[in-house]
Amino acid sequence: MAKLILLVIDSFGIGAMEDCQEFNPYDCTANTYKHIRESVPDLKIPMMYQLGLGALVDGKKPPSNAYGRSALAHHGADTYLGHQEIAGSCPKASTKRLMKDIHRTLAEALQKEGYRVSYPWKDRPVFVVDDACVVGDNLESSLGNIINLCADFNKMPFEKLKKVGRIVRENVDTSRVIAFGSPHTTLEHILSVVKEKSPGQWGVDAPKAKVYGDGYDVYHMGYGVNIEGQFPMIAAREGLKVYRIGKTADVLHGTGPAFPVVDTKKVLRILGETFQYEKGDAAFLVNVQETDLAGHAEDPEWYAQTLNYTDSWLDEFLPKLEDDDMIIIMADHGNDPTIGHSNHTREYVPIMIYGKKVQRVNIGTRTTMADIGATMSDYFNLPPTDQGTSFLEQIMKKDARPH
Numbered sequence: 001m002a003k004l005i006l007l008v009i010d011s012f013g014i015g016a017m018e019d020c021q022e023f024n025p026y027d028c029t030a031n032t033y034k035h036i037r038e039s040v041p042d043l044k045i046p047m048m049y050q051l052g053l054g055a056l057v058d059g060k061k062p063p064s065n066a067y068g069r070s071a072l073a074h075h076g077a078d079t080y081l082g083h084q085e086i087a088g089s090c091p092k093a094s095t096k097r098l099m100k101d102i103h104r105t106l107a108e109a110l111q112k113e114g115y116r117v118s119y120p121w122k123d124r125p126v127f128v129v130d131d132a133c134v135v136g137d138n139l140e141s142s143l144g145n146i147i148n149l150c151a152d153f154n155k156m157p158f159e160k161l162k163k164v165g166r167i168v169r170e171n172v173d174t175s176r177v178i179a180f181g182s183p184h185t186t187l188e189h190i191l192s193v194v195k196e197k198s199p200g201q202w203g204v205d206a207p208k209a210k211v212y213g214d215g216y217d218v219y220h221m222g223y224g225v226n227i228e229g230q231f232p233m234i235a236a237r238e239g240l241k242v243y244r245i246g247k248t249a250d251v252l253h254g255t256g257p258a259f260p261v262v263d264t265k266k267v268l269r270i271l272g273e274t275f276q277y278e279k280g281d282a283a284f285l286v287n288v289q290e291t292d293l294a295g296h297a298e299d300p301e302w303y304a305q306t307l308n309y310t311d312s313w314l315d316e317f318l319p320k321l322e323d324d325d326m327i328i329i330m331a332d333h334g335n336d337p338t339i340g341h342s343n344h345t346r347e348y349v350p351i352m353i354y355g356k357k358v359q360r361v362n363i364g365t366r367t368t369m370a371d372i373g374a375t376m377s378d379y380f381n382l383p384p385t386d387q388g389t390s391f392l393e394q395i396m397k398k399d400a401r402p403h
Contacts, residue, residue, distance in 0.1 A: 001279065001280060001281055001322075001324065002281050002324035002325065002326075002379070002380070003275060003278060003281070003282050003283070003284070003322075003324075003325045003326075004282075004283050004284070004325070004326050004327070004328070004376060004379055004380070005271070005275070005283075005284040005286065005325075005326070005327040005328070006086070006283070006284065006285050006286065006327075006328050006330075006372065006376065007271075007286045007288070007327060007328070007329045007330075008083070008086070008248070008285075008286065008287045008288070008330055008331060008332055009288045009291055009307070009310060009329065009330070009331050010079060010247065010287055010288055010289050010290075010291050010292035010331065010332060010335075011032060011079075011291050011292040011295045011331060011332070011333060011334055011335030011344065011345075012032060012033060012291055012307075012331035012334070012349065012350070013030060013031070013032040013033065013331060013333060013334020013335070013336065013345055013347025013348065013349060014031065014032070014033050014034075014053070014056055014057055014069065014331075014334075014347060014348050014349065014350050015030070015031045015034070015057075015347055015348050016028050016029065016030045016031065016334075016345065016346065016347055016348075017071055017072065017346050017347060017348055019346070020345075020346045023075065023076055023077070023346050024076075024142075024343070024345075024346065026339065026340070026341055027077070027334075027339075027345040027346045027347070029336075029339050030334050030336040030339055030345035030346075030347050031334075031336065031347070032295070032334040032335060032336040032337075032345065032347060033053065033057060033350075034057060035300075035336050035337075035338040035339070036300050036303050036304055036307070036336075036337070036338070038338075039300040039304075039337075039338055040300050040301055040303075040304035042304060042308070043304040043307060043308065044308055044311070045307050045308060045310075045311035046311065046315075047311045047312075047314045047315045047318070048307075048310075048311050048314065048329065048350075048352065050063055051063055051065055051067065051329065051352040051354060052065070052067030052068075052350060052351075052352040053350060053352070055067060055362075056068075056069055056350055062360060062362060063352075063360065064360050065352065065353060065354045065355075065358050065359075065360065066352075066353040066354075066358050066359065066360070066361045066362075066363060066394075066395035067350070067351060067352050067353065067361075067362060067363070068350075068351045068362055068363035068364050068365065068366060069348045069349060069350055069351060069365050069366070070330070070348065070349050070351055070365065070366040070367075070368065070369045070371065070372075071348060071365060071366065071367055071368070071369075072085070072333060072346060072347075072348075072349070072368075072369065073085055073090045073367065073368035073369065073370065074090055074091045075091075075093045075094060075175070076142065076145070076175065076344075076346065077333035077334065077343075077344035077345055077346040077347070078141070078145070078175060078176070078333065078344060079247065079251060079292065079332055079333070079344070080175075080176050080220045080222060080251045081175055081176070081222055081225075082332030082333050082369065083247075083248065083251045083252055083287075083332060084222050084225045084227075084230065084251075084252075085368060085369045085370050086330075086332060086369045086370070086372045086373060087230035087231050087232060087252055087370075087372075087373045087385070088229060088230045088231050088234075088370050088372075088373025088374055088377070088385025088386055088387055088388050089225050089226040089227065089229050089230045089370065089373075089385065089386040089387055090368055090370055090387050091175065091222050091223055091224050091225050092223055092224025092225075094145075094173055094174055094175035094176075094223045094224075095173045095174065096142075096143065096144030096145060096174065097144050097147070097172060097173070097174050098125070098137055098143070098144050098200055098201055099125040099126065099135070099136055099137045099147065099201075099202060099203070100125040100200045100201075100202070102172055103125040103126075103127060103135075105171060105172075106127075106135065106147075106168055106171055106172065107127055109167055109168075109170070109171040110129060110164065110167055110168070113167055115129050115130055115164065115167075116129065116130050116131070117129055118131070120191055120194075124194065124196075124202045125137075125200075125202055126194055126202050126203065126204075128187070128191075129149075129156075129164055130155070130156060131155060131187060132151055132152050132155030132156035132187060133149050133150065133151040133152075133156050133161060133164060133181070134149070134150045134151070134187070134190050134191060134194065134204055135147065135148070135149050135168065136148055136150075136194065136202055136203030136204055137197075137201045137202055137203035138176075138178065138203060138206075139195070139197045139201065139203045139204070139205060139206070140206060140207075140296075141176075141343075142343055142344075143198055143201060144174065144201075145174060145175050145176065146174055146175065146176045146177065146178055147168060147172055147174055147176075147177045147178075148177075148178050148179075148180070148203055148204060148206065149161060149164060149165050149168065149177070149178065149179040149180070149181075150180060150181055150190050150204045150206065150209055150211065151179070151180070151181030151190075152181060152182075152183075152185055152186050152187045152190065153181050153182055153183040153215065153217075154183050154186075155187060156181070158181065158217045158219075161179045161180075161181060161219070162179055162219045164179065165177055165178075165179030165219055165221055166221065169221040169223075173223055174223065175222065175223055176220060176221065176222055176223065177220075177221040178218060178219070178220055178221070179218070179219045179221070180206075180211060180216065180217065180218035180219070181211055181216075181217065182210065182211035182212070182213070182215045182216045182217075183215045184210060184211075184213070184214065184215050185209055185210040185211050189209065189210055190204055190209050190211075193205040193208040193209050218250050220250065220251055226386045227253045228386075229385055229386025229387070230252070230253070230373060230385060230386065231283075231373040231376045231377050231382075231385055232244070232252050232253060232254030232255075232283075232285065233253060233254060234377055234382050234383055234385065235254070235283060235377075235380070235382060236254055236255040236256070238380075238382050238383070240281060240282070240283065240380055240382065241256050241257075241278070241280065241281070241282040241283070242254050242255070242256045242282070242283045242284075242285060243256060243257045243258075243259070243271075243274055243278075243282065243283070243284045243285065243286075244256070244257070244258045244259070244285050245258075245259045245261070245267055245270050245271050245274070245284065245285070245286045245287070246259070246260070246261060246262070246267040246286055246287035246288060246289055247260070247262075247287035247289045248285040248286060248287045251287075252285060254285075257274065262289050262290065262293075263290070264288050264289075264290045264306050264309055264310065265309065267286065267287070267288060267289075268288075268309075268310065268313045268317075271284060271286050272313075272317060275320075276320075281380065283376060283380070288306065288310055290302070290306040291303055291306045291307065291335070292335050292344075294306060294335075294337060295334075295335025295336065295337045295342070295344075296335065296342045296343075297337070297342070298337040298338075298342050299337055300337050300338060303337055314329070318354060321354070321355060321356065322356075323356050323357065324355075324357065325355055325356075326353065326354070326355035326357070326358060326379065327353070327354050327355065328351065328352070328353050328372060328375075328376075329350075329351075329352040329353075329354075330349055330350060330351045330352070330369075330372065331349035331350060332349065332369070333345065333346065333347060333349065334346065334347030334349075348365070349369070351363065351366070351372070353395055357396055357397050358395050358396065358397070359395060359396065359397045361394055361395055363391050363394055363395065366391075368387065368388060369388075370385065370386075370387040370388030371388045371389050371390070371391055372388070373385040373387075373388050374387075374388030374389055374390040375388075375390045375391050375392050377390070378390035378392040379392055
């Protein structure tokens with residue numbers, strides 16, 4: 001029996017990548033971990049520091065476990081795209097688009113498939129599909145990065161919304177298309193929170209749309225992502241049980257138990273309980289999202305509190321790992337709350353790998369986070385992921401493979 005945990009601390013970057021100037025010059029001063037440490041004296045994460053942060057950031061003595069860092073191979077810095085990359089499929093380079101430039105193309109594509117399209121306002125590039133779903137710019141991500149479909153599930157069930165979303169996805173090359181909604185909102189309310197955030201950027205103010213919470217469902221569609229070549233889908237075909245806990249339940253496709261919770265204490269409690277009760281081979285794909293939310297809120301104190309809790313949980317949990325178990329702790333991008341903007345930052349991410357059969361080794365700087373997915377597949381002797389290079393042989397003690 002072997003169990004593997006991937007714990008992604010969302011947005012926990014450790015310094016700007018050299019190509020930051022090409023994507024967002026403001027990111028070139030980012031260092032999420034160091035700046036939070038400087039801003040919040042109460043930040044205390046000795047476990048992660050000992051597992052490799054100290055060596056990676058401060059040049060301290062290497063830990064007794066495996067560690068390293070990774071660059072982002074996907075363009076920009078995005079949670080959804082980052083997780084697709086981590087899972088073993090690097091997204092294609094996308095193009096930034098605003099609805100003002102593409103709405104007619106999308107409307108025509110939907111009409112060709114038999115959907116009704118109407119425009120509530122003559123001067124806004126936002127339209128409604130079948131009197132149930134509002135299509136507009138995403139206002140929470142970087143400008144032009146995502147197209148949103150926000151629906152009243154009483155008028156358009158989630159499965160139908162996904163079909164509409166796939167048509168939009170086929171006709172736009174933005175990094176992502178997100179289809180989401182709830183039975184606890186109405187089309188009228190969704191339309192009432194449509195606004196212009198930046199000049200020409202019109203969309204639904206999602207936090208005010210009354211979609212989050214009970215009944216909420218979401219479907220993310222990345223550009224050029226080979227879902228079938230990712231670790232969770234490979235595992236599903238091969239019969240390996242995969243738990244998706246936290247935001248991974250929303251952003252990674254797969255089968256098996258899914259727990260789309262946000263609260264960090266709940267996320268880690270569910271991980272601890274499911275890990276304890278699972279008696280067979282299994283993988284646990286986990287995302288601590290509150291760090292990212294704190295970054296967006298530009299709130300270093302909240303960020304530090306979440307890190308402190310996670311580190312304390314790790315301190316209690318790691319001794320419970322059995323001989324063949326392993327945990328990989330990492331991030332998906334940065335989100336430095338101290339540099340004057342609330343968007344993700346293009347930073348290197350730490351990789352810390354712990355287990356009784358894991359040896360002391362620096363795996364260096366990986367050129368893509370897809371190496372993680374490749375390593376997870378290798379760990380369970382599954383077919384290789386679409387992209388990425390396994391580092392399993394590098395980190396395992398001699399003759400210590402779990403299978």
